[in-house]
Amino acid sequence: METTETAGRTTSRRSFVLGGLALGAGTIGVGRLLADASPAFASGGLTPGDAAILRFLAAAEILETDLWQQYNELGGIQDSEVPGGSGSPAYTAALQVLDSDMDQYIHDNTEDEFTHFTFINAYLASKGADTVNLDRFRTLPSSQATGAQQIGRLTNLMQLTVDTSWWARYRSRTKNPDFGDTFPQAVPGLSSGQFPGIPRSDADLKPKNHLQAIANTAGFHFAFIEQGGTSLYPSLSQRVTHPEVLRILLSIGPTETMHFQTWQDKAGNAPPLTDPTNGLVFPDLNAPPFGGEDFQTNLIMPEPTIFLRRTFPVCSIIRPTETDGAAMGAAKALTANGLFIGQPPAFFAVLQDLAQAADAA
Ligand SMILES: [Fe+2]
Numbered sequence: 001m002e003t004t005e006t007a008g009r010t011t012s013r014r015s016f017v018l019g020g021l022a023l024g025a026g027t028i029g030v031g032r033l034l035a036d037a038s039p040a041f042a043s044g045g046l047t048p049g050d051a052a053i054l055r056f057l058a059a060a061e062i063l064e065t066d067l068w069q070q071y072n073e074l075g076g077i078q079d080s081e082v083p084g085g086s087g088s089p090a091y092t093a094a095l096q097v098l099d100s101d102m103d104q105y106i107h108d109n110t111e112d113e114f115t116h117f118t119f120i121n122a123y124l125a126s127k128g129a130d131t132v133n134l135d136r137f138r139t140l141p142s143s144q145a146t147g148a149q150q151i152g153r154l155t156n157l158m159q160l161t162v163d164t165s166w167w168a169r170y171r172s173r174t175k176n177p178d179f180g181d182t183f184p185q186a187v188p189g190l191s192s193g194q195f196p197g198i199p200r201s202d203a204d205l206k207p208k209n210h211l212q213a214i215a216n217t218a219g220f221h222f223a224f225i226e227q228g229g230t231s232l233y234p235s236l237s238q239r240v241t242h243p244e245v246l247r248i249l250l251s252i253g254p255t256e257t258m259h260f261q262t263w264q265d266k267a268g269n270a271p272p273l274t275d276p277t278n279g280l281v282f283p284d285l286n287a288p289p290f291g292g293e294d295f296q297t298n299l300i301m302p303e304p305t306i307f308l309r310r311t312f313p314v315c316s317i318i319r320p321t322e323t324d325g326a327a328m329g330a331a332k333a334l335t336a337n338g339l340f341i342g343q344p345p346a347f348f349a350v351l352q353d354l355a356q357a358a359d360a361a
């Protein structure tokens with residue numbers, strides 16, 4: 001009985017929101033109703049801070065979607081759920097060296113990102129708040145490799161500098177980035193210089209170890225992106241005020257963690273090699289000078305570490321989760337990743353404004 005009642009309430013609330021979305025004139029009435037009921041919440045039920053946090057997350061998800069779409073066009077599964085592109089068989093096969101299901105996982109991660117920004121923007125709109133649209137910045141070139149759509153992009157996957165310190169960060173039992181600790185790189189070469197995560201053209205499809213290095217780069221990049229979301233949602237959730245906004249952050253955030261957990265397992269299967277065209281080295285993470293607790297590839301469950309205070313017992317946790325400056329930290333990490341190389345100053349100004357507003361919440 002109780003379940004039925006709860007389900008009934010959920011259904012009626014959902015149609016209420018949809019009604020507000022569908023009926024332009026009705027939205028004003030809905031907004032006024034909520035504002036009267038709870039004067040603390042401006043603009044139809046959202047505080048400016050909650051709206052700013054949701055807008056920054058919508059922007060991050062739009063950017064994530066753009067990069068995942070490019071991976072899916074060449075190395076995923078192109079279908080009605082994630083349309084666009086026609087696949088690069090050679091690149092797809094190189095990715096499948098990391099796991100035979102890589103194309104399926106890329107497809108599913110891409111679809112998730114589409115739903116994240118679409119939902120957050122729809123929720124903002126339902127509350128009469130401004131939504132996020134970055135279409136004017138879709139100007140970066142597509143890969144020229146066979147299989148990619150030729151459309152303007154928001155992100156650049158062809159000059160990546162991938163910070164691979166997340167690898168040791170989740171394996172360390174004594175350090176936590178929220179205490180100012182730093183971590184060694186799993187693939188030192190990837191963290192300096194610029195490398196493609198997708199074939200830039202069909203010329204990148206050979207020699208074999210060059211293409212495999214591109215697929216390995218993608219493998220480590222996937223986990224880099226998703227560990228970012230894994231920290232961003234808990235970091236920002238500490239500053240939202242409305243229980244429903246908190247519910248959104250607490251419900252999306254862990255899906256980023258599900259992605260990350262898969263990707264860090266797959267990255268560990270990237271074969272050790274040296275790219276003959278540029279000298280990029282993927283080391284054997286199970287052998288000296290790597291190996292051990294900090295690098296062994298099957299240690300994919302988070303190790304316990306220090307949390308909040310050093311005097312507390314260690315705890316297995318997401319890290320970092322510090323909330324101060326979390327949005328700007330994410331924006332800086334994505335920028336340092338090389339994703340926005342080629343974007344004009346106006347793009348960075350918009351990203352910074354969105355991040356500053358979220359951090360001021
Ligand atoms: Fe996402």
Ligand SMILES: [Fe+2]
Pocket residue numbers: 064113225226229256259
């Ligand atoms: Fe994600």
